[in-house]
Structures are given as structure tokens and as C-alpha cells.
Amino acid sequence: MPIKTLQIPTPDGLADAFAAFPDDGERHPGVLMYPDALGIRPVLHEMAQELADHGYYVLVPNFFYRHGPTPVVELPAYIGGEARDAVVARLMPLVEAHTTEHTLRDADACLAFLTAQPEVAAGPVAVTGYCFGGLLAARTAAAHPDRVAAVAAFHAPVHVDGPGLFAQLTARVHFGHAATDLTSEALAALNQVLDAAGVDHTSEIYPGTVHGFTMSDTDAYDPAGLQRHWDRLLPLLAHTLTAG
Secondary structure, eight states, X not given: OOEEEEEEEETTEEEEEEEEOOSSXXXXXXXXXXXXXXXXXXXXXXXXXXHHTTTOEEEEEOTTGGGOSSOSSOOOSSBOHHXXXXXXXXXXXXXXXXXXXXXXXXXXXXXXXXXXXXXXXXXXXXXXXXXXXXXXXXXXXXXXTTTEEEEEEESOOTTTTOHHHHTTOOSEEEEEEETTTOOHHHHHHHHHHHHHXXXXXXXXXXXXXXXXXXXXXXXXXXXXXXXXXXXXXXXXXXXXXXXO
């Protein structure tokens, strides 16, 4: 399963990225995968390769490229405890500086780049993301209803843009929330908004999880939560895209 290092032209410069895809000479449906705020690192390579093993071309961009190439912030091999707190403190100004306008300009560029790759099949694509990347995934899908057939976000603050974001979604949606991120009452309120907007969705709390549960290089990691993520993501893609 090859990993290809790439540069995505955007209105604000070149965004470094990588792609994972089947090495079979065929064209496969495209998936744009936004990392969590910790950025591109070995665990993201592993997750992209896992998804590519199921027949997808997976493009993973560095959305903090305006601040430099990966790694934008130096990361320890295991991100936990005080080390995690220090990394998050360094990343928060980058998160706060990443405006909706940045997201939309980058989304245009990433989707154009993804669909132009010779290994990517014609037709709609999917977008998935983790933590802050999950919010970017939802914004991308909302801005491109004609191109994005499915969107999934995990332990992501998808509610921060309010009902206006959901009103623009035509893609099929899955939101997997950490138990520490959302109460059952907040989940019910969020799902009411999704229902009112007519969004075809599943939106649920993953039991026993904390924020960041999909990332195996952090102390938030929950193996059952990660497996539940695959159990939701893969059928979503299978129902909306045609994997090779």
C-alpha cells in the first residue's frame, strides 16, 4: 500500500500532504481525511493505510501549512500527560487563527487536487476528520454539496457553527462523539437540529470514551472506540461510494 508525499497548491501557498491508496493500477473513490489538531504523524499514516486497504484513495493534508510544513509542532512519540498539555498549548493559537475562510479556500483546493489524481475514480467523494479536523470535514461537506456524498467526524466540535452549517449539508453524515465531549441532553439537542435540517445522519456518543479516543499515540486512546469508528465509517463509505 504506497504512501505518496504531495504538495497541494492553494491560494495561500503549498500545503504538504500525503496519500495512501491501493497499488493495483485501478482508480478508486476518493476520501479527504483531515487529521486532528496534532497533525500528520505515524498514526495518521496507519489510519489512512487502513482505509486505503478497503479500496479508497485517501488524501491527508496539513491544514496548518500556513505556519510551516509537517511537523508544525514537534511531537513526542507518545502524547500523554504533561507532554500532551504542552503540545495542546502550542497548537491552540494555530487552531484559533484557522478561520472559516481558511477552511473553505483549502477545501476548494483539496477537493480539486483529490479529484484530479489519476488514481481517483470519477464521481463524488467522502470527507472524514478527527477533533478540529472533524469540524473542517463538516464545513467542507457543507460547502460542496455537489461533490461530497458522505462526511464523518469523530470527537469533533461539529456544533460550533450552529444550525446554519447543518442546513447546508446534503451528504450522508456520521458524528461519533466522545462521552466526555457531549452529554446525552446535548446529543439529543444536536440531533434535533440535524433532524430539523433534514440531514440523513447517525450521531451518537461512543460509550466510555474521552476526547481523542481514535488516536493510538495518545493517552486518550480507546481500542473499542477506534473499532466502533471503523464499524461506522466503512459502511457509510460503502453505501455512498463504490469502492474498487
